[in-house]
Amino acid sequence: MILYATLALSVLAAAALVVRYDMYDREPPALLALAMGLGAGAMAAAGLLEEWTLGGQRITGEAGIAAVAAVEEESLKLLVVGVIALLFRRTFNDPMDGIIYGSMSGAGMALEESLHVLGASQAQGSLPPVELVRLCGHLVMGGISGFPLGLARLRHPAWPGALAGCVLCATGLHFGWDWIALTAPASGQLSPGQAALGVALMLAGLCLYGTLVALSSRWSHDLFAPWRPARLWGWPFRP
Numbered sequence: 001m002i003l004y005a006t007l008a009l010s011v012l013a014a015a016a017l018v019v020r021y022d023m024y025d026r027e028p029p030a031l032l033a034l035a036m037g038l039g040a041g042a043m044a045a046a047g048l049l050e051e052w053t054l055g056g057q058r059i060t061g062e063a064g065i066a067a068v069a070a071v072e073e074e075s076l077k078l079l080v081v082g083v084i085a086l087l088f089r090r091t092f093n094d095p096m097d098g099i100i101y102g103s104m105s106g107a108g109m110a111l112e113e114s115l116h117v118l119g120a121s122q123a124q125g126s127l128p129p130v131e132l133v134r135l136c137g138h139l140v141m142g143g144i145s146g147f148p149l150g151l152a153r154l155r156h157p158a159w160p161g162a163l164a165g166c167v168l169c170a171t172g173l174h175f176g177w178d179w180i181a182l183t184a185p186a187s188g189q190l191s192p193g194q195a196a197l198g199v200a201l202m203l204a205g206l207c208l209y210g211t212l213v214a215l216s217s218r219w220s221h222d223l224f225a226p227w228r229p230a231r232l233w234g235w236p237f238r239p
Helices: 002-019 029-057 062-087 097-121 129-153 159-183 192-224
Strands: none
Touching (some): 002 097, 002 129, 029 062, 062 097, 062 159, 097 129, 129 159, 159 192
16 A cells, blocks of 8 residues: 555656646646546557557567557657647647646556556565656656647647657657666666666656756747746745
8 A cells, every 4th residue: 555655646746846847827737637647548558559569560579579669658648648739729838738748648657557567566565666767757758759749739830840859769768768678687687788778868868858848948938928037947946
């Protein structure tokens, strides 16, 4: 019970950190929850889709498995954001919205995957650190994938190129993480090369995510509140 409560609190804390960036046109909490719920449902669907793809194509190698998971899961994250953008056009009107809803979709996917993994392993006790990495990874990759849809909603001319680049980056990051997980020894002790790759992927993902957040925040400020001092950090750093 404590394990799952800790997981739920971690997801809520991560979601609260993402919402801090939404400074100028706040999103409805119900819609944020919907994005997370759709993300969880998308991950459940991804599991079935991946089984079908791997079985149908007879893919058994680590690289092939990692590629299938990366492509299909990142595509589903993008689909969740796209559905919200189409169904809630009046609300999805901020350059930041692609990142916000993409991050929430990723958090929902991480929650579903963690629940599946922890349930299958009958894990007990405290939350394993790998689950926090999973949460942060899906959240960051979802935000990167969703970013271009915020531009598309505002008809920014750069959105097609941004879409191709961001989806490619998110899929590449996802592939790298899954490949490390699939090739890691049973003991969990990574080789120096695997550890270095993991650190590089983490830093690259966070730097790209942070850059996109900063760009979106500036555009959002110019669109909704150009008369106010620009700021990026919200609660708990600012009231």
